[in-house]
Amino acid sequence: MALPRARVRSWVAVTKTAHRRCSTEGTRRPRSLASGNLSAALYVHWPYCEKRCSYCNFNKYIPRSVDEAAMERCLVTETRTLLQLSRVQRVESVFFGGGTPSLASPHTVAAVLEAVAQETHLPADSEVTLEVNPTSAPGSRLVAFGAAGVNRLSIGLQSLNDTELQLLGRTHSASDALRTLAEARHLFPGRVSVDLMLGLPAQQVGPWLRQLQELLLHCDDHVSLYQLSLERGTALFTQVQQGTLPAPDPDLAAEMYLEGRIVLRESGFRQYEVSNFARNGALSTHNWTYWQCGQYLGVGPGAHGRFIPQGAGVHTREARIQTLEPDNWMKEVMLFGHGTRKRTPLGKLELLEEVLAMGLRTDMGITHQHWQYFEPQVTLWDVFGASMEVEELLEQDLLLLDDRGLRCSWEGLAVLDSLLLTLLPQLHKAWQQRCPSPVPGG
C-alpha cells in the first residue's frame, strides 16, 4: 500500500461529522470520563460578529444591534435547563465561542458562569476559554473578561500577513494581532492560544513558514493550525469558483502542515492532536473532552452538545443541536427554557465510531481502558488485531496497537483521514460479526 498523502482536515470538518495544565495529561483519563456521566464540558455560542469573513460558514450573524440583556437572560436560562437535564455534578471547562464572543459584555460571561456555579460544581481550576478577535482597541475588556472568570484566551490571529488578512476579510491587521497577543499574554500568562490558518489561495510554503517562525517569537504555549476549508456559500468559495482567485493547492497545504509541525516540535511544542500543539503542558481541557468523547453541553444558537439527558429519564447519549437563528432561538428559550432543535440518540456503533475517529486525533490515541469504558465486551485487539489491512498500517509504522492501546504514530497523525478509511470499515465488520442482526445505528 502506498503511503497516504498528508491531508489535514480543519477541525471544522470534524465537528460537522461528529486541558489540563500538566505534561502527564496525555497519559491519564480525563476527569470527565473518570467520573462517568457526572461531569461535562460546556460550550456557549455567541452568534454575532462585526463583519462577515470571506471564508467563514459558522453560525454567525451581523446584526444592526444586539439586545444583550435578552441574550444574556436566554443564555443563562438555557445553561440552567441543560445542566438540570443532564444532571451533571461538575463542569470542568467552559468555552465561549462564536461568532465573536469577545464582542459580548463581560457581564454576560459572568452571568453564565454564575449560573453554572449555582447549578453544579464549577471547580476553581476549571478551564474557562474565551475566543478573542484581535482588534485595534486597547485591552481593558480583556481585564474585565478575566474578572468575569475567563482564565484562557483563544485568539483568532489567522495570519501575520496584511494582504492575507484582507483576503480573509478580517477587520484586524498583523500588528493588531501581535498587540492583542502581547496584551493577552501579559494578563493570562501560559493560558493563551492562537489560531493560524494555512493553505490559503496563492499562499506559498516558504513565506507561510516565515510567518510561523515570526509567530513563535511572540506566542504563548498553545498554537492551533487550521487548514482553510473552502466552504460553499462563502465569498472566498465564489471567488475561487469564478476564477478571480486561484483554488488553494492541497499539496502545498500538506507541505505547510508537515513542515509546520516540525518547526513547532523543534520549538518544544507537543503535537497532542492533529491541529493542536502545546508546550509546558498547556493542552486544552475543553477540546480534550470532545476528542475523548466526554459529555459536553451546547448552549446558544447553533451550539452542539453530546450528553445523556438523565433528567428526562433517558439513558442514551444524544447528539443535540440548538436552533440556529438567534431570534428564533431566543423565542424558544423564553417559551420552553431551551432552544434544542434536534436530538439524535446515538447507537452503540455510532458512539464507537466517534470514540475511534476522535480518539485517534490525539497523540495518546485510544487506550484499552478508554475503549473498555465504551465497549466492555469487544476489545481493541478483537476489532483490529486480526485484520490484514490494519496489519499493513502497523507495518508501515503509521499506526500502533500494543499494550497501551491503538494510536497513530507521528507520521500517521498527519494522514489520519486515510487511516480511518481502513479502520472504520473494520470496526463495522467486527460489529456485524458480533451482532449480525441489521439494527439501524448499532
Ligand SMILES: C[S@@+](CC[C@H](N)C(=O)[O-])C[C@H]1O[C@@H](n2cnc3c(N)ncnc32)[C@H](O)[C@@H]1O
Ligand atoms: C469560527 S472562528 C470563531 C472565532 C473568531 N470569531 C475568529 O474568527 O477568530 C474559530 C476558528 O475557526 C477557524 N476557521 C473558521 N473558518 C474556517 C475555515 N473555513 N477553514 C478553516 N478554519 C476555519 C479559524 O481559525 C478561527 O479562528
Ligand SMILES: C[S@@+](CC[C@H](N)C(=O)[O-])C[C@H]1O[C@@H](n2cnc3c(N)ncnc32)[C@H](O)[C@@H]1O
Ligand atoms: C476552532 S476551535 C478553536 C479552539 C482553539 N484553537 C483553542 O485551542 O481553544 C473552537 C472550539 O469551540 C468548540 N465549538 C465551536 N463551535 C461549536 C459548536 N457549534 N458547538 C459546540 N462546540 C463548538 C469546539 O470545541 C472547537 O474546538
Ligand code: SF4
Ligand atoms: S471567522 Fe470569526 S469573526 Fe469571521 S465571520 Fe466567522 S466567526 Fe465571525
